[in-house]
Amino acid sequence: MTSIVEPMRLRGLALRNRIWIAPMCQYSVDAYDGVPTDWHRVHYGALAAGGTGLLVVEATAIAPDGRITRQDTGIWNDAQVDAWRPIVDFAHAQGAAIGVQLNHAGAKASTYAGFGRDGDARGSVPVDAGGWQTVSASDEQILGLAQPRAASTAELEAIADAFVAAAHRAVAAGFDVVEVHAAHGYLLHQLLSPITNRRDDRFGGDLAGRATLLLDVVRRIRAELPELPIVVRLSATDWTEGGVTPDDAAQVAAWAIGAGADAVDASSGGLVLADIPVGPGYQVHLAERIAAEGVVTSAVGLVETAEQAEAIVASGVAAVRIGRAALRDASTPIRWARELGADVDWVPAQRLRAY
Ligand code: FNR
Numbered sequence: 001m002t003s004i005v006e007p008m009r010l011r012g013l014a015l016r017n018r019i020w021i022a023p024m025c026q027y028s029v030d031a032y033d034g035v036p037t038d039w040h041r042v043h044y045g046a047l048a049a050g051g052t053g054l055l056v057v058e059a060t061a062i063a064p065d066g067r068i069t070r071q072d073t074g075i076w077n078d079a080q081v082d083a084w085r086p087i088v089d090f091a092h093a094q095g096a097a098i099g100v101q102l103n104h105a106g107a108k109a110s111t112y113a114g115f116g117r118d119g120d121a122r123g124s125v126p127v128d129a130g131g132w133q134t135v136s137a138s139d140e141q142i143l144g145l146a147q148p149r150a151a152s153t154a155e156l157e158a159i160a161d162a163f164v165a166a167a168h169r170a171v172a173a174g175f176d177v178v179e180v181h182a183a184h185g186y187l188l189h190q191l192l193s194p195i196t197n198r199r200d201d202r203f204g205g206d207l208a209g210r211a212t213l214l215l216d217v218v219r220r221i222r223a224e225l226p227e228l229p230i231v232v233r234l235s236a237t238d239w240t241e242g243g244v245t246p247d248d249a250a251q252v253a254a255w256a257i258g259a260g261a262d263a264v265d266a267s268s269g270g271l272v273l274a275d276i277p278v279g280p281g282y283q284v285h286l287a288e289r290i291a292a293e294g295v296v297t298s299a300v301g302l303v304e305t306a307e308q309a310e311a312i313v314a315s316g317v318a319a320v321r322i323g324r325a326a327l328r329d330a331s332t333p334i335r336w337a338r339e340l341g342a343d344v345d346w347v348p349a350q351r352l353r354a355y
Contacts, residue, residue: 001314004306005342007053008318010229010262010296013176015053015097016346018319019309019333021326022265022300023101023179023233025058027071027113032130034061034074036083041090047326048091048098051333051346053319055096056179056231057087059103059186062166063159065132066104066187069113070125075100075166081173088174094348099177099231102166104159106187107136107148107196137190137197137204142271153201156213159187163217167225178228180217180261182252183235184270188214192234192252193244193271211252215259222260231298232256233265236286239274246289253290253297263296265321281308287317306336 004018028039040057047055061067061074074080084100091098110131112121124146125131135155136148151159167178182188190196191203197210204210214232221230236249253264266287269276276282280302287299299312300321309320325332337344338355347355 003340003342004309004313004320005337005340005344010054010177010231012227013097013229016095017051017053017333017337017344018313019052019336020054020298020319020321021047021052021056022321022323023056023058023181024323024327025068025072027069027116029071029073030117032070032117034064034067034072034076034080036073036080036087040073041087044087044098045090046330048094048096049348049351050326050331051337051344052096052326053333054099054177055091056099056101056177059101059181062102062104062162065109065134066159066162067109068103068105068186069111069118070130071113071116071118075102075169075173076162081169084173084175092174095346097176099179099229100170100173100175101179101181101233102163102170103181104162104187106190107134107140107142107145108185109134111145136187137199140196140198142185142190142196143273150199153203156203160213160216160220164220164224167221167228171225171228176229177231178221179231179233179265180214181233182214183233183267185235185272186270189235189271193238195238195240195243195272207248207251208255211255214252215255218256218259218261229263230261231263231265232261233267235268235270236266236283236290237268238271239269239276240272243272246286249286250290250293253295254293257295263298263318264290265298265300266290267300278302280304281312284312284317287312288315291316291318306339309336310340
């Protein structure tokens with residue numbers, strides 16, 4: 001049976017294990033310019049040294065108006081690429097593969113981070129206070145945020161261009177993987193979900209129509225960057241009547257693989273308030289549903305112990321991702337390997353005397 005400590009490949013990329021770090025926004029760009037900071041260098045450095053096989057850095061905006069907050073990282077200009085490069089190089093020196101999650105926040109853009117330069121303000125940043133008019137699939141307001149404007153067909157095509165340009169910049173920065181963020185209520189999820197997509201152009205309609213922008217992005221990145229592993233993150237259920245279902249997600253996952261993606265991560269929710277049965281491994285069944293389509297899938301969500309992670313990978317899910325466990329202990333992958341009694345070489349030489 002497969003174990004979390006076993007290596008795997010994503011396209012041509014070798015990963016030393018199946019314990020991946022989930023993308024987590026740090027909202028730590030106080031200059032509001034999308035350029036990663038000392039915080040990112042130290043934070044991602046610690047995670048890379050902790051033994052993970054694949055570290056995917058936070059939701060990183062493909063365009064300024066795609067930022068969730070002004071404190072988000074970006075990957076739309078050269079200064080950002082230059083600042084990502086040493087983070088990527090350090091991860092490689094630690095034996096970790098590193099990817100970047102590409103995002104456009106759509107109707108969830110232009111919000112306050114709630115700390116740092118933004119102070120403790122919450123909700124949407126008014127336009128006259130440095131915020132901007134958000135765009136979405138339709139003009140459906142979500143989560144009490146400012147009313148978005150329905151993006152035109154041409155605007156959505158320009159957003160696809162920006163995703164592809166961002167993938168090129170990711171490669172220029174040295175990233176091994178790009179992850180297309182189509183989960184958690186951001187723009188690509190706003191398009192996928194019938195709750196927020198009421199369009200009548202080619203980006204709306206049935207499931208295939210609603211998946212068009214996501215699949216266009218994947219297909220174009222694949223065509224232009226044939227070697228680059230692509231992960232797609234989905235919210236595999238909206239946890240509410242009339243939203244995305246696990247079967248919809250499995251279909252979209254299969255289409256994404258057909259369009260050139262290498263793996264799909266099964267997360268959930270984020271578009272509407274819903275009653276989510278949060279508990280250990282509460283999203284694993286979603287990953288198993290997608291894996292049943294023959295898709296290389298990662299499971300995420302309160303995967304907190306080595307034993308639990310082993311059982312998930314043994315069930316046919318390719319990898320697990322950890323979020324908060326890694327925030328508490330950046331060396332969780334090393335700790336889990338030791339708990340399983342595995343003889344691994346992921347401990348940095350500088351730390352060997354600790355073990
Ligand atoms: C997140 N999450 C998240 N997801 C994502 O796709 N992009 C992101 O940038 C973020 N940002 C983020 C920040 C912080 C501080 C947390 C805690 C979470 C969700 C994250 O990737 C993961 O799916 C969840 O945290 C569930 O996994 P854990 O934490 O239960 O292992």
